[in-house]
Amino acid sequence: MPEPLPKSELDELSSEVRPAGLSESPFSEAISSEAPFEAYADAVMAPSVPVALPEGGFARRRIGIAFWLSVGWIALVILLALLAPLLPLHPPNDTGVGPVAQGPSLHFWLGTDDLGRDMLSRIIWGARVSMIVGFTSIAIGLAIGGTFGLIAGYYRGRIGALIMGCADVLLAFPALVLSLAIVTFMGQSLRNVTLALGLISIAPIARIIRASTLTFSEREFVAAARSLGARNVRIVTREVLPNVALPTFSFALVAVAIAIVAEGALSFLGLSVKAPTASWGGMINEGRTYLQQSPHISLIPAAVMFVTVLAFNFAGDSLRAFFDVRESAL
Amino acid sequence: MLRLVGKKVLYLIPVLFAVTMLSFLLLKLLPGDPAINILGPSATPDAVKQLDHHLGVDKPLPAQYTHWLANALHGDLGRSYQNQQTTVAALKQRLPVTLELIVLSQLIALGLAVPLALIAASRPGGIFDRVTTSLAFGFLAVPDFILGVLLVYVFAVKLHWFPATGYTALTTNPAENLKSLVLPAVTLAVASMAVYLRLLRTDLIATLQQDYISMAKAKGMSSRYILLRHAFRPSSFSLLTVSGLEIGRLIGGTFIVELIFALPGVGSLAVQSIFSRDYLVVQGTVLLIAVGYVLVNFLIDILYTVVDPRIRHAGALA
Numbered sequence A: 001m002p003e004p005l006p007k008s009e010l011d012e013l014s015s016e017v018r019p020a021g022l023s024e025s026p027f028s029e030a031i032s033s034e035a036p037f038e039a040y041a042d043a044v045m046a047p048s049v050p051v052a053l054p055e056g057g058f059a060r061r062r063i064g065i066a067f068w069l070s071v072g073w074i075a076l077v078i079l080l081a082l083l084a085p086l087l088p089l090h091p092p093n094d095t096g097v098g099p100v101a102q103g104p105s106l107h108f109w110l111g112t113d114d115l116g117r118d119m120l121s122r123i124i125w126g127a128r129v130s131m132i133v134g135f136t137s138i139a140i141g142l143a144i145g146g147t148f149g150l151i152a153g154y155y156r157g158r159i160g161a162l163i164m165g166c167a168d169v170l171l172a173f174p175a176l177v178l179s180l181a182i183v184t185f186m187g188q189s190l191r192n193v194t195l196a197l198g199l200i201s202i203a204p205i206a207r208i209i210r211a212s213t214l215t216f217s218e219r220e221f222v223a224a225a226r227s228l229g230a231r232n233v234r235i236v237t238r239e240v241l242p243n244v245a246l247p248t249f250s251f252a253l254v255a256v257a258i259a260i261v262a263e264g265a266l267s268f269l270g271l272s273v274k275a276p277t278a279s280w281g282g283m284i285n286e287g288r289t290y291l292q293q294s295p296h297i298s299l300i301p302a303a304v305m306f307v308t309v310l311a312f313n314f315a316g317d318s319l320r321a322f323f324d325v326r327e328s329a330l
Numbered sequence B: 001m002l003r004l005v006g007k008k009v010l011y012l013i014p015v016l017f018a019v020t021m022l023s024f025l026l027l028k029l030l031p032g033d034p035a036i037n038i039l040g041p042s043a044t045p046d047a048v049k050q051l052d053h054h055l056g057v058d059k060p061l062p063a064q065y066t067h068w069l070a071n072a073l074h075g076d077l078g079r080s081y082q083n084q085q086t087t088v089a090a091l092k093q094r095l096p097v098t099l100e101l102i103v104l105s106q107l108i109a110l111g112l113a114v115p116l117a118l119i120a121a122s123r124p125g126g127i128f129d130r131v132t133t134s135l136a137f138g139f140l141a142v143p144d145f146i147l148g149v150l151l152v153y154v155f156a157v158k159l160h161w162f163p164a165t166g167y168t169a170l171t172t173n174p175a176e177n178l179k180s181l182v183l184p185a186v187t188l189a190v191a192s193m194a195v196y197l198r199l200l201r202t203d204l205i206a207t208l209q210q211d212y213i214s215m216a217k218a219k220g221m222s223s224r225y226i227l228l229r230h231a232f233r234p235s236s237f238s239l240l241t242v243s244g245l246e247i248g249r250l251i252g253g254t255f256i257v258e259l260i261f262a263l264p265g266v267g268s269l270a271v272q273s274i275f276s277r278d279y280l281v282v283q284g285t286v287l288l289i290a291v292g293y294v295l296v297n298f299l300i301d302i303l304y305t306v307v308d309p310r311i312r313h314a315g316a317l318a
Helices: A007-013 A020-024 A036-045 A065-086 A119-155 A157-171 A175-186 A190-217 A220-227 A232-268 A280-290 A296-323 B002-029 B034-039 B045-055 B061-073 B087-122 B127-140 B144-158 B174-208 B211-218 B223-235 B237-251 B255-260 B266-275 B279-307 B309-317
Strands: none
Touching: A065 A119, A065 A296, A119 A157, A119 A190, A119 A232, A119 A280, A119 A296, A157 A190, A157 B002, A175 A190, A175 A232, A175 B255, A175 B266, A175 B279, A190 A232, A220 A232, A232 A280, A232 A296, A232 B144, A280 A296, A280 B144, A296 B127, A296 B144, B002 B061, B002 B279, B034 B045, B087 B127, B087 B174, B087 B223, B087 B237, B087 B255, B087 B266, B087 B279, B127 B174, B144 B174, B144 B255, B174 B223, B174 B237, B174 B255, B211 B223, B223 B237, B237 B279, B255 B266, B266 B279
């Protein structure tokens, strides 16, 4: 049985304590000690249009064309990544399949790099790395961090404080430096990169899920289930989890974007999958030397990565606005 | 309020303790024998034993930790086995570069975000508002290493306004120093600016819907006065928190930018020592970054309590 909230924590939860706009989102509980991951997520997910405009001219529940464009791009990237071995592409690591460092042409749609490799092929094969690392590492983070977050949010008290204390300690460590150290010492491979990024996503995800769980475990339907004699495990899995799942899904898309960027940073430093395996960050880095003569070698993968990250952010943000019942009910 | 501060200090102590313990354990958890990593696979058992002794890894773990912590408290974090420089000396040399970079980037970010947010929030849903919020959303999707490469391409390769890489110390030549830090600082500032802009704008719009703002309007005060004097301060608290967090994040998050622009800061020290498996330097750097992060967060928490009367009074009532 969870204990009732202590007074101080109730104060923290009440919207009196902080500006009204921020208490609206389940993601932004406890502003006073947020993690950068969450700050970023908050910033991405801050409502683009405020709750109630004086003019009142904006509909809240709105999934616009930009959302479908984002979803379409994500679907395209995933599809190409999945089908890469079946597509009629030049082998991504074969040098000299075309002229060296040439811009986009009819035969090589995205041009060739400094070793005469087909950039389109390398970008599609690189997408495999980004997607596998992005989705798998966040799945790991959700499985472990999500479980701890649910427990901490539902039981509060000592268990909750202990879990959140551990999360605070983990958050103090520089995430990217840590993953860099893990990959360097454990060896460069897709598996180790995914594990390292999954590991560093646990603490921030736990905090976010806890915040979201806190708001739901105080609701009437939880009290109702409890008074009907439901056990804690049932309440958490059947009453709280389905409600937490929706905002979590929209947040998870943003988290995948963060993981893709982190993988990009590692491969930019040459620490993700080993060369010559294609990865977007690696391609951006390889092209840096040729910025003067043939900037496309760096700029095309950079643009692809930017659009992909933007699409994930935008899809997550739109879904948040769509799912947030409290905003649209009024 | 003092009670609140006291409570936070009580929380700070175990967190700091755990952070030092984890920094210490970090290198124990990683696979591989430090001595063999340092000396190479062909090292003689004698040499390994001697180095083990030098590194202190031949004692039991708790003894190693207390020894290490006691030394650390005395300002001794060991030496680099590569150039024999002490870790503390290396950090002392590198820290000013990183701090200058962080301060400069935050000045740029806040200097742009605050006025833009004020203008955007004064007419929510207007053209200026929509353009700036969309741009900010776009900026959030630009990874720092991509932005760094882009800025080098435009401002160093094409326009030759700034050097692509390199660093001049502030004491050697202040003008050159600033020139070498502009591009890296802007690279870091863009994401922070986007975060601040979106946050402050949302808070401002929420504040502007409060009754006391209508009251002020009814009294005939100008919109500019209301925006600056009545709405800005109560809307800026989460901005304060988040900017503190940004600084905390940047302490360990500048290394990519430092590497791209070849700046001799703490981040590039961390990466170089990881690459060269310079265990004690890695450990010392991670410790500095983690403790720095915890302390910055602590200070922001305290500052938040001091500035916001609502929290101050909530604390007094508890």
